[in-house]
Amino acid sequence: MKKILLALLPALLLSTAYAQEKTTENEEDAPAKQACNSACCKMAGNILYMSPVKFTENGVGFELGFEHGIDKDGIVAYNLPLVATFNLTHDQLDMGNKQDPMFYFMPGLKFYPTSSHGRVKYALGPSLVLGAGQQTDLEPNRFYSTNPGIYPFAPLPDEYVTRNKFLLGVTVNNSLNINPTEHFTMGLDFGFGFTYINKLDGVAQNINGLVQGGFKVGYRF
Numbered sequence: 001m002k003k004i005l006l007a008l009l010p011a012l013l014l015s016t017a018y019a020q021e022k023t024t025e026n027e028e029d030a031p032a033k034q035a036c037n038s039a040c041c042k043m044a045g046n047i048l049y050m051s052p053v054k055f056t057e058n059g060v061g062f063e064l065g066f067e068h069g070i071d072k073d074g075i076v077a078y079n080l081p082l083v084a085t086f087n088l089t090h091d092q093l094d095m096g097n098k099q100d101p102m103f104y105f106m107p108g109l110k111f112y113p114t115s116s117h118g119r120v121k122y123a124l125g126p127s128l129v130l131g132a133g134q135q136t137d138l139e140p141n142r143f144y145s146t147n148p149g150i151y152p153f154a155p156l157p158d159e160y161v162t163r164n165k166f167l168l169g170v171t172v173n174n175s176l177n178i179n180p181t182e183h184f185t186m187g188l189d190f191g192f193g194f195t196y197i198n199k200l201d202g203v204a205q206n207i208n209g210l211v212q213g214g215f216k217v218g219y220r221f
Helices: 002-041
Strands: 045-058 058-068 074-088 102-105 110-113 118-139 159-178 185-202 210-221
Touching: 045 074, 045 185, 058 210, 074 118, 110 159, 118 185, 159 210
Parallel strands: none
Antiparallel strands: 045 058, 045 210, 058 074, 074 102, 074 110, 102 118, 110 118, 118 159, 159 185, 185 210
16 A cells, blocks of 8 residues: 555646646736726726818718717727718809808717727617708709890709708718727728608708718727
8 A cells, every 4th residue: 555655646736736827827827817807897988089071961071070989898888970071062053152151060879780899890770960051953043044146035044953952861870890909999880770850941842861971080098
C-alpha cells in the first residue's frame, strides 16, 4: 500500500500544481475580459451626427441630427434630425434658378433588436415628417395673345409656377450602424412612407410618397 501511495504522490503533486497555475491564469485574464466587456456594454448612448449626402423625394442636400439612447441596454433610442434638400434638376428652367428648397424635421424612434452596443448594428423605427419649402411645376398658360403679329387669340406658352409647400407624414426607416471606435460612428439610412397632409399655397393636394436616405458620420459620447 505504501508503494502505491508513493507512486501516486508525484502525480497528485503535479495535478495540484497544474490546477493552481490555471487558477492564476484565469485570475490574471479576468480583469482584461471584464474591461473588454465593460467597454462594450458601457458604449455611450448619445450621438451627434451629420449626413454630407442626404436625399429625399425633393432632391439632395444635407442633414444634422442627434440620437439619444433611452434605456441602458441600448434597445430603444430617439432621433432628432434636421434636413435640407434642393431640387437641382430645376437649375436650367427658362424662368431662372428654381431649386425648390425643402426643410424637414423628422423626430422618430429607433429600435435595435440586439442593442446598439457593438461594432455593427441594425435598427428600424418610425419617424414623423414635417416639411416646408417650395415646389415649382410647369402649368398651362390660361391666357391668350392679343398681339396682332401673332395669330389672334393664340395661347401663350406654358410657364413655371412656384408655390409654397407644406407636408406632414410618416416614414419607416432602416439603418445600418457601424462603430469602429468607442467615439466614432457611421452608418447608412433609408426610409419610405407617405403624407397625411400635402398642401401647395394652402390648397390640399393628393397623398404623395416620402423617401429619405443617406450616409452619416458622427461622434458618440
